[in-house]
Amino acid sequence: MITVxxxxxxxxxxxxxxxxxxLSAWYWSILWAVLILxxxxxAIGWVLRRRLSTVNERVQAVMVAAQAKMxxxxxxxxxxxxxxxxxxxxxxxxxxxxxxxxxxxxxxxLERYRLWIPLLGRQLATMxxxxxxxKKDWKRVDTLLPRALxxxxxxxxxxxxxxxxxxxxTEELRKVYRKATRRARYGSTALIYATFSWMLVKRxxxxxxxxxxxxxxxxxxxxxxKANRDHLANNRLAHFSNTGFGEEWYALYLEEPxxxxxxxxxxxxxxx
Numbered sequence: 001m002i003t004v005x006x007x008x009x010x011x012x013x014x015x016x017x018x019x020x021x022x023l024s025a026w027y028w029s030i031l032w033a034v035l036i037l038x039x040x041x042x043a044i045g046w047v048l049r050r051r052l053s054t055v056n057e058r059v060q061a062v063m064v065a066a067q068a069k070m071x072x073x074x075x076x077x078x079x080x081x082x083x084x085x086x087x088x089x090x091x092x093x094x095x096x097x098x099x100x101x102x103x104x105x106x107x108x109x110l111e112r113y114r115l116w117i118p119l120l121g122r123q124l125a126t127m128x129x130x131x132x133x134x135k136k137d138w139k140r141v142d143t144l145l146p147r148a149l150x151x152x153x154x155x156x157x158x159x160x161x162x163x164x165x166x167x168x169x170t171e172e173l174r175k176v177y178r179k180a181t182r183r184a185r186y187g188s189t190a191l192i193y194a195t196f197s198w199m200l201v202k203r204x205x206x207x208x209x210x211x212x213x214x215x216x217x218x219x220x221x222x223x224x225x226k227a228n229r230d231h232l233a234n235n236r237l238a239h240f241s242n243t244g245f246g247e248e249w250y251a252l253y254l255e256e257p258x259x260x261x262x263x264x265x266x267x268x269x270x271x272x
Contacts, residue, residue: 008037012033016029051113052110055106055107055109055110058106059103059106059107062099062102062103062106063099063103066095066096066098066099066102067099069095070092070095070096073088073091073092073095074088074092096134096135097135100131100134100135103131104128104131107124107127110124111124119149121147122147122148122149123149125144125147125148125149126144126148126149126150126151126155128140128144129141129144129145129148129155129158130155130158132144133158133251136253138162138165141158141162142162145158145159145162150180153180153188153189153190153191153192154191154248154251156176156180156192157191157192157195157248157252158252159176160173160176160177160192160195160196160199160252161195161252161253161254163176164199164254170199170200170203170205173196173199174196177192177193177196177212180192181193181219184219186219186220187219187220187221188220189216189219189220190216190220190222190224190225190245191245191248191249193212193213193215193216193219193220193225194216194222194224194225194228194242194245194249195242195249195252195254196212197209197212197213197216197228198240198242198254200212201232201237201240206232206237209232210229210232210233213225213228213229213232214229216229217229223244224241224242224243224244224245227239227244228240228241228242242255243255243257
């Protein structure tokens with residue numbers, strides 16, 4: 001925001017100087033002011049984007065390395081048929097927290113740019129929301145959710161899952177679901193439909209869950225959604241399952257899987 005204000009001030013001052021010194025007519029001064037404003041925004045934007053790009057690369061390198069390490073551990077445990085799941089989950093949680101701490105240390109310097117880059121504050125809140133969710137810091141999650149940019153299905157589903165944890169009404173859940181699916185592009189809403197239909201089934205609202213999955217089929221090509229729709233159509237409620245979504249589903253903490261690696265989505269993707 002500061003960049004915009006400064007550029008506007010510079011453009012106005014330049015226009016006034018050009019006009020009152022007689023260097024150009026007032027209408028040409030306005031044109032020059034607009035050009036100065038646009039050029040200033042482009043120049044500052046280029047500098048800031050380069051800075052953010054460097055940070056993105058560091059963040060992604062840390063996350064890729066950490067996730068590879070955790071996946072390797074999980075694979076070893078599966079091979080050895082590790083029986084102490086609690087100890088395994090505790091070790092993965094420790095690795096996850098170390099990764100989050102390292103990423104947050106890299107991102108911390110960006111705080112100084114909050115007032116310079118529009119929406120940066122909300123982008124940082126979106127990233128921090130995912131960290132808080134991974135750590136199950138629900139108090140922090142509740143603080144960040146209103147400020148976060150829920151631009152991806154997993155983030156929308158986090159909001160649904162948090163409302164579910166708070167025993168929100170079906171109508172509250174439906175509002176979030178409807179808002180997220182109303183204008184979404186084809187194939188991008190499968191997890192949202194899966195999450196909302198799961199909640200409806202859990203509450204015994206089978207007919208509405210079936211209608212949701214019929215609608216989902218029109219907007220997605222997803223085997224798990226189709227299978228669940230068929231299970232409900234044939235009254236096979238016990239077979240209803242979202243496990244086909246894998247880590248994305250389990251990341252919502254609505255169901256517990258066996259030993260799995262802690263996955264994090266790349267926060268750098270929110271820098272536009």
